[in-house]
Amino acid sequence: MANAYAALDSLAALGDPTRRAIFERVAARPSAVGELARGLPVSRPAVSQHLRVLKQARLVRETRAGTRRIYHLDPRGIAAMRDWLEAHWAAALDAFRNFADTQTNQEKPK
Amino acid sequence: MANAYAALDSLAALGDPTRRAIFERVAARPSAVGELARGLPVSRPAVSQHLRVLKQARLVRETRAGTRRIYHLDPRGIAAMRDWLEAHWAAALDAFRNFADTQTNQEKPK
């Protein structure tokens, strides 16, 4: 169940708002560390530490270009989250229908 | 705008492993608070507090049945996460292709 753990890591990683901001910037365009730090209210080492977490969660990958590291998205982490979420999405609908059946008294329709 | 924040709340809420455990149990079957607490290594008030966070994130909803509160899934939070993730899933693939192109050119942005 290594995939399941990867999905959990992704969720935990994106739980932090600063990491979400970094993730969305990297999603918009592959960027270097200093470049990301300049557009955020935190220091460069903080960005570096966040990128390490995102990397461990398989959400980003780095490519060295001279002294710079270009970070871009890693589809693996997103795919793991996507699979995890789709499974529970199906369960949510099932449970909801099941619950709605036993509640068919005064429930207002959409 | 409200939807975007809802998606972020969902991600933050599921970032905690205990909340994920509670969420998955509720997803499997609508349950009462004490019932959930008995199957988890934390106290009942802890479960209650986690359920409050999950409720604010639109991931669960409660229904009163006598003195008990039955918690079941709320599709809204999952749908918000799903939409957010699908958007970045598409961006991930785009950025990935885009990155592959600039790799052959050795261009540096900005």
Place this chain on the structure above:
DNA sequence: CATAAGCGTTAGCCATGACTTACCGTAAGT
């Protein structure tokens, strides 16, 4: 009315982790 069951809430403790400063390694330019 009295008792019990089921939960939410509060107060407080404590561990996790997010952040900064300082430092060191590496690669490119002069």
Place this chain on the structure above:
DNA sequence: ACTTACGGTAAGTCATGGCTAACGCTTATG
């Protein structure tokens, strides 16, 4: 070789939040 730019790492501080114990409210049952 020296200097500059870029970024990962270490150490230490501080706030966030997850947890428990204690309390009170509400509803069912005798």
